[in-house]
Amino acid sequence: MDTRQAVSAALFLAAGVVLLLTLFPGLLVGDPGPYERTTVTASDANGTELATVEVRVADTQTKRRVGLSETDSLAPDEGMLFVHETEAVHPFVMSGPREDMSFPLDIVFVDSNGTVTTIHHAAVDASGRFEGRAKYVLEVERGWANRTGLDVGDTVEVPPDLQAR
Numbered sequence: 001m002d003t004r005q006a007v008s009a010a011l012f013l014a015a016g017v018v019l020l021l022t023l024f025p026g027l028l029v030g031d032p033g034p035y036e037r038t039t040v041t042a043s044d045a046n047g048t049e050l051a052t053v054e055v056r057v058a059d060t061q062t063k064r065r066v067g068l069s070e071t072d073s074l075a076p077d078e079g080m081l082f083v084h085e086t087e088a089v090h091p092f093v094m095s096g097p098r099e100d101m102s103f104p105l106d107i108v109f110v111d112s113n114g115t116v117t118t119i120h121h122a123a124v125d126a127s128g129r130f131e132g133r134a135k136y137v138l139e140v141e142r143g144w145a146n147r148t149g150l151d152v153g154d155t156v157e158v159p160p161d162l163q164a165r
Helices: 004-025 062-067 145-148
Strands: 038-044 049-058 078-092 103-112 116-122 130-141 155-157
Touching: 049 130, 049 145, 103 145, 116 130, 116 145, 130 145, 130 155, 145 155
Parallel strands: 049 078
Antiparallel strands: 038 049, 038 155, 078 130, 103 116, 103 130
16 A cells, blocks of 8 residues: 555545534444433432422443533423542533533532532533532522522432442
8 A cells, every 4th residue: 555545535534524523423432321310309408308300320430521511401390410439629611512502501519428519500502611529519590509409518418329439
């Protein structure tokens, strides 16, 4: 094979890879598989229940990376709970490995004791990172925190089986 044939073959192969990643962008991330579902309860600092949320649990690196990027919308009391191995400052962005987010979110950071440490109200076109100290991060429809009255210092009760992870 001469140099021109080698270059042509390499370009053809590269074009095929680009086409595959365009048609199936999840190939680099992997399939997150099915999400476990559970309910979390938000309460004010006095223990009065504010709301419950039906969540999909993102408890693996792949599930956390994909997040809600493959979701078109959320019902008013639906969301995703990201479960991290340790409490730390975790950054979140409004784009995923497969496509950008198509709806705005409230991003609620919750420490290992269940206390809300930070709430971000993220627009669809938001750039940059949203950070907070957390072991758990609850993503819900934007405006949910205001609608329910959830604020920093309130609590999100995470089921015991998820606390053990």
